[in-house]
Amino acid sequence: MEKLPITKIDSKYERARKRVEDIKGFYYNLVTYCLVIPLLTFINYKTSWGFQWFWFPLGGWGIGLGLHAYQVFVHDGFLGRRWEERKLQEFMDQEENDQRWR
Template identity: 40%
Template sequence: MEKFNIEPYNSDEISNFRKEEAYLRAKKKVDTIIGFYWHLAVYVIVNIFLIILIGVNAGFDGFGPYATATFWGIGLAFHFLGAFGPDFFFGKDWEKKKIEEYMDKERQSWE
């Protein structure tokens, strides 16, 4: 049976590995956000063009000129949530801060 010689990693190597992993995660997050902004730019440009084109030719009344913008907008909203996460609006500590705020108000009313 063959034995493998596995030397333990030293702390510098582990630290470098963690820094590299953190960099790769951050880079992926930035690339995702950049992708969302490109998607948003294309959405705005294409839908302005389509709304004007369809509106001029078929009239601006009804849902027709706005259908593409509406349904594509739903997809864009999901892309937004994927890029920024559901914590974008409230933040990770939002619930905790609100609870503390309401508890402080209750304490003040007791005094």
């Protein structure tokens, strides 16, 4: 089995830790949404059901929650980590090739 340098292990650990924090943040957001929106709906129902204002936080927060889910689970963000890693590797390969020809 190949041994990785300490810096690579640390880097992998930090990336994994960041990923776990992102997922945890999304789930906190989701649970809070599921608790607060029914509460706001109930408050709206009990106070002034003629104007149903609970739709505004439901829709706005729901859009934000959807974008958060997209960022965490589907896309790595515009110019995100994967792009960064590819660019770093590209520059390191380019520098290595340049040094070979000198």
